Amino acid sequence: MAVKNAFYAQSGGVTAVINASACGVIETARRHPEVIGKVFAGRDGIVGALTEDLIDTSLETDADIARLKYTPSGAFGSCRYKLKSIEEHRTQYERLIEICKAHDIGYFFYNGGNDSMDTAWKISAISEKLGYPLICVGIPKTVDNDLPMTDCCPGFGSVAKYVATSMREAGFDVASMARTSTKIFVMEVMGRHAGWITAACGLACEAEGQPPHILLFPEVPFNPEAFLARVKECVERYGFCTVGVSEGLSDAEGKLIAEAGGKDAFGHSQLGGVGQVIAQLIKDKLGYKYHWALADYLQRAARHIASKTDVDQAYALGQRAVELAISGHNAVMPTILRLADSPYRWELGTAELKNVANIERKMPPEFISGDGFHITDACRAYLQPLIEGEDPPPFKNGLPDYVRLKNVALAKKLAEFKV
Helix, strand or coil: CCCEEEEEEECCCCCCCHHHHHHHHHHHHHCCCCCEEEEEEECCCHHHHHCCCEEEHHHCCHHHHHHHHHCCCCCCCCCCCCCCCCCCCHHHHHHHHHHHHHCCEEEEEEEECHHHHHHHHHHHHHHHHCCCCCEEEEEECCCCCCCCCCCCCCCHHHHHHHHHHHHHHHHHHHHHHCCCCCCEEEEEECCCCCCHHHHHHHHHCCCCCCCCCEEECCCCCCCHHHHHHHHHHHHHHHCCEEEEEECCCECCCCCEHHHCCCECCCCCECCCCHHHHHHHHHHHHHCCCEEEEECHHHHHHCHHHCEHHHHHHHHHHHHHHHHHHHCCCCCEEEEEEEEECCCCEEEEEEEEHHHCCCCCCCCCHHHECCCCCCECHHHHHHHHHHHCCECCCCEECCEECCCCCCCCECCCCCCCCCC
16 A cells, blocks of 8 residues: 555634644554655645645654644634535635645545535545545534534533533622622523533533523524513522523524624614623613623633543544544544443444535434423433543643644645635
């Protein structure tokens, strides 16, 4: 079997553990010099491949590659750039094959979510059509946890741990001030179409009356009257109310609540996220003083509190991707298969990219309580093991000591290409 180089790229929103997958890919490739020469990373994802902006990872030390496992974000840069159909953008797909030919690339690893799996699948198809031998393997990643065919997605467990921790800590804070000050705390988390991260907030609640008191999911149409009644009930019963809300919360017509046409005091269209809209609704209708928070990038960048389960799975999937590729498996994605909830046991599986691409897995109805405001025991059993275990990064001068790679560019061989 001839030695070929490999291409690796990160795509979409980065996570606390996507670099652990990169570490798994590069370390495993280095253990197989008989089939893989060098690993070239696309700078800023697939854009780096199209523009021939490739990083030679062979110039990074083994020690620095190992430190990727403890470093958040995308070490090689990521992008939000979706390749359209082969019919619409055939020249882009042909360009990718030209890049592979020019740099003797025989393995293509794409680390991302739904769109990324679609891209990897399409590239495998065009390489076959053009007669170029290229093995394409997708590596799952998304904090939204919405990829099918896998028990969970790397990145989610660490976000889940972060938001549950933040909800618990903020809950202690507002409870201590509620008698004379703030009675409402609202935290907005990611999840435009699927409520997995919102559900994870619910892990902070282990007994009646503990935060969060209310969860608002994209899967449940928002009913203002029912919501306000529950808020009032919580304040009267517990003295305060905490709410976790998904950024994708919508009304019965499917319109995003954050785009519902609210106006500020000057008549201007209301800006900001849904968390602010919900908090202001409570203030306007019930008069309670509030604070609201937008977890935003903090939830997906918090490597200091990453779930060990998540880190281990992210690395294992990167490792398995290389093992699948050198075994000749093409157009596939390694997956997580759950064997048991408690104690949590899992193993690696394999799915075909065509069965993963562009499919969103939403929260199942049995994971949401009958009133639509919280999680069920079944959901808790699913979520709990994904946040367990601690794997802190090394610290230096009181702060996490993360690696910054040299990211030396490979010499270009082809003409410039515009994207």
